[in-house]
Amino acid sequence: MSTHNRPPIEVRNAASAASIIRLPAAARWVDWKRLVPMLVGVALFCLVYFCPWFSDAVDPRGEKSPLSRQGQAALALFLWATTWWVFEVIPIGVTGITIGALQVLLLIRPARAAFGDFMDPAIWFIIASITLGMAFSRTGLTNRLAYGMLAAVGERTSMIYLGSFLITGGLTLIMAHTAVAATMYPLLMSVYALYAEDDQPTRFGKGLFIGMAFAASAGSIITLLGSARAAVAMGFLKGMVRHEVSFFELPYYMLPLGGTMLLLIWAICVILFKPEKKTIPGLSQRARMLYKKLGPMAPNEILTLVIVFLAIAAMSLRSLLAVLEPLDKSAILLAATILLFVLRILTIKELEDIPWNIALLFGGAMSIGFCLWETGAAKWLAIKWLSLFQHVPWVVFVLAVAFFVLIISNFILNIAALTLALPVALVIAPYLGVAPEVVFFACLVAAGMPFLLPIGSATNAIAYESKQFSAQTFLLAGIPASILLMIVLWLFVWLIWPLMGMPVLLSPA
16 A cells, blocks of 8 residues: 555544544433433422412311412422432432522522521431441441341341341330431441452342331331330320320330331341342351450440440430430430540541431431421321321221321421321311221321331431442332331231220210
């Protein structure tokens, strides 16, 4: 080939480079899996925000609850945020920040209210719980507990599931479910480290942490010590119908249902997240060897246990001793956290390692929840929904109330969900001849198990920090869990609770 027919050297070099480095087509620059749900969220917002008319909600007494302009905007923002959270189009903590910013920009609520919710005591309770879990990891208590559990449950991964969930559910009988999740999280991370060879998510990891979140919620309904929601709901029942639920009456009715749900949660995780390995050969022997290698407990381990035990005892006694009732549980847990830093059990590293993405996620959930509450949007929704069931069979009415609480508890504080639904339900119940007790217990069950989203409860958010699953995976597991919950609740409302002596229908006058 003659030299005069060849292209210039720079042209040949460019052509050669282009053949090696193929620039992507313009369409490849667009992440459609991210862009589509992002636009769907905005579209849902616009659809509700610019809708010209929403009818008033009318309760059984004829009182009207109109939807204000701010309430309509709150509903629109709620749909936008939920879509972005489910599909994780941006970091979930940033979606939380978006909620606060848009409330201010759209004049739904003032900045102090919208952003002040990010400093709610519940947020600090989560931060303190996570920090206490870090103390367990730093001192080695987590490994000690993990190796002891593995030595007891054996080498079958399905039994590791069961042991983890039963321990989680059992602990919620004596301490707050958020604190239980924070305690179990580092323990399960140690368990998972003996299973996985790298940091990549596995089916076993998904089942372990999602199941832990579900188990903590299921156990929290059983006693007054598992959460604060029962005490709030009991206050409504006493104030509206003059019926007081005793400390031991609650576990009498709730223990069979909570125990049933723990076993079903185990079955769900075994089926949906069947571990890649049926067994981990040599795990029990290895766990015993590692436990023995730890030796006797170090002073820091003992000190950490004492501090955590005192904090848990103080929180538990709040519901039993009137003198301790004014003490906020977040302040108690934060005091324990501060003490860990004072005694140098924790250092600046643990402070910097706090998962602020989770804190911002829950802050956003608190903010949108209070936004729905304060603008009247949540009350409007509750009355609209429950008014549809004024003339249905009593079982359908009770389950409809519970279903509303179950769904709304995934988006706002479960205490707020109870505060919205329970008073309206207790007003409608007498018209259908339904006893208030069964409405109370059904609502309490539903409020305790928000299985659909990581924002549904602090236990869900703590489990999400494991990075073993996405919000979509959590939702896909939560849907069958929620369906099973409603089936179990129907069985208890219709058959088991009446056999146990719970009044479900009002006696004829």
